[in-house]
Amino acid sequence: MDLILLYSIPFLSFSFAVCAWILQILKPRKPCKLPPGPKPYPVIGNILELGEKPHQSLAKLSQVYGPLIHLKLGSLTTVVVSSPGIAEIFLQKHDQVFSGRNHSGAAHALDHHKLSMAWLPAENQWRKLRKICKEQMFSAPSLDSSQGLRRDRLQKLCEYVHGCCVDGKAVDIGRASFTTSLNLMSATLFSEEFAAFDSGSCEELREVVCGIMEYLGKPNLADYFPVLRSLDPQGILRKNTVYFRRCFHIFEEIIGKRLEMRAGTRLKNDMLDSLLDINQRNDSELSILDIKHLLLDLFVAGTDTTSSTVEWAMSELLRHPHKMLLVKNELREVIGKNHEQVTESDISRLSYLRAVVKETFRLHPAGPLLVPHKSAGEDTEINGYTIPRNAQILINAWAIGRDSSTWLDPESFIPERFLETETDFKGQHFELVPFGAGRRICPGLPLANRMVHMMVATLIHNFDWKLDGGLNPQQLDMNESFGLTLKKTIPLMAVPMELHTF
Template sequence: MSTIICAILFISLYLLKLFLQRSNAKLPPGPKPMPIFGNIFELGEKPHRSFTRLSEIYGPLISLKLGAITTIVISSSEVAKEMFLKNDQNLCNRTIPDSVKASNHDKLSISWLPVSTKWRNLRKISTVQLLSTQRLDASQSLRQAKVQQLLDYVQECCRNGQSIDIGRAAFTTSLSLLSNTFFSKELAHHSSSASLEFKQLMWCIMEEIGRPNYADYFPILGYIDPFGIRRRLTTYFDKLIGVFQEIICERIRKVKSCTTAATTDVLDTLLKLYKQNELSMEEINHLLVDIFNAGTDTTASTLEWAMAELVKNPKRLAKAQGEIERALGKSGSIIEESDISKLPYLQAIIKETLRLHPPTVFLLPRKADGNFTLYGYVVPKNAQVLVNLWAIGRDPKVWENPDVFLPERFLGCDIDLKGHNFELLPFGAGRRICPGLSLAYRMLNLMLATLLQSHNWKLEDGMNPRDLDMTEKFGITLQKIKPLQLIPLAK
């Protein structure tokens, strides 16, 4: 009898402990939600800034109710570190925006697929066969040629006294590099309007994916696509895939008729995998969409922000040019990738630009696969988790004078961009870190060094650098609302 009483007492105490644990378990703090809509109206036109203001009130981990969706926002490196080191497995999958269901992109994209056999296969192909260090090293001469084209264009504008749209020039160079690497084909040139049309298409895709959408907050609205976002994105995806398919079909025809010389570009690799049934044509199409989206617009916008910050800070511009001159001399020799290691201040400029102006203000949303504890609070199953890179990069607890462009902060420190330093995560961290990190970093340093070495720069119409408009427009990529126009001057 006493054994039964002890067992009942033990079970009662255990149940009481579970009850207390559950009652003490609580969501992160946040603003009180309105009925039905929750905190939707607090997003504003620039959610990254709105969430940063809320984190100043409620702390680095906050919870919001966006319609029917519980959203957890991380705004500090301390919380991000705990998330990636302790809970990356709980958060390895995505919350899928309604927009990316366009053209079944969510079921074919390496960016949005859940961790699965298909995702692992695509990830392995990307990191090992398409964007490996060996392939990047082998294609250095190609990048050098594309940067030389950029330099030729700048010199032509200098001779004619014409201004340059820096973002467009950087986009054209990035697109030209990718199209030659992948297809041995020039998709854009500085003297044509093709790159501008391609850039507009890329921005439309990024803008639609990043646009606040009521179908994400109330999933039932996904059936009717109330604002037409998914319909527009389907059109953009189809247009982009149409460009890729035209190139692919042309290559297949030439291979069959033996009218083309053997190539060793990425398309050859993809078509071999297709013949071996390791990739479907749909997977190839959407893999190309991912890579061209990630490898053009983000690189171009980062270079544009870097040049804008340097023009606003002439002393730092002169310091960077002086470093290049000391490292390479005055011979005018073209910068190569091997020279970048001699330019620590240039690398610091890129890091500082990525801190102040991360190419994506939020890492792509994660989804909680189950309840877990983060920073002492409960993250409930199916919650959407956002990492606010914009807030982390401007955290006054981590960065001295966080709103000031100060590349010197990165000199003599070992902070890198590989996802190990959680105060600087422009490419993410953990198992879903961006596979194109190395290519983007190489291109950014090489293009910026080339622009700084070759010419001096001034704003149009005698504008004072202090008056340069640095306002951003919100999308998945954070871009300057007013394109940066600069006039190159001979040194």
């Protein structure tokens, strides 16, 4: 009898599970009206609709189906937002509901999705990391105290460009901006300089950072069909893990040396020291592993996005020489003509430069689809449509910046549009959301704001520029390559010249 009972338990458990599943299917459901969208194909859904440049493909779909559309990407339910009004509903009115993260398979490298501020759910650990960043790194006093380090790195950018000027050599603006961003970030985080211009060490770090950003943004079959995640059919997780390990190796060496210095009571009072102070007060609050994953978030996001934005800004200004002249004249008027160095405190007085940066963010947001959100609560009704629980939410910042119902002549580079308006990119104006908005807004925005303005101002204030190879400004290629960061397909090559004074 006992033996019969023993063998009956699994059978009965299975039977109850099947019955419960059937009852769930037969249970009457409230009618669900999903947002409109193209009809999905069997199994693959709308994956083919994405194309090589999903931000552009989704923008075209929104012109057909409206600013709120529904797609089926394999088994992944996705909702795409392409207008400022709808974005405000998701990112402000229902901010808490849509504050979850739909993390890609690439983010699973070294369990980054479990420890990263970018991918954690908006709960206790996430709030703790955000607070640390806000208070220890991105507060105005913290940034002011480290601006001398950034000023030194900008001076080295000037010295490098001057050398190219003397030699008549073209500057790869993206690479020069990346090296400067890398050193600005490493100075702020570690009080160290990571790379020299045209050095092998810079190329190696650029490969690591760009590789991580590429794989985090790369369409991944394992994301569309989670059953394939363990197989990693495209090798994305495997390749990203290699990059993560290389980055962590760098951090481990720096942290090890810093701990030795601290044992001798020598402090540098930078971001790393602040993090180690917290760790040594209470390891459970912030472990060394937490610190490495946080540094990865800050380091990778703060270099690639900033350098890409600077390259786009310089590309637009070289395409529009009269706009370049307006920036240059403003700098001469505010800063002076005798190569005085621009300072971070000058930014507030440079209204046209700020307008140029805003216009660059509008046309070329660093993250065209932001980092994917997720509907973390129950089904939610938005504008008469049901947004299903666990749906991936994509905010198409690229499409919002080119919305013809919001922007006059949206495809044109017109910085003047921002001179007579208070519209900004700091999360309060949903027609311009390159950093996101709501509780998931990019925590590094205050530093990125300073770095982008300072690099563009430094390049323009100290040099005149012409396109390499005698290109006419209108011949400059402005094609985009999609990824987590929006890059120029063909790098910007420009020749610096001695500044013409008059």
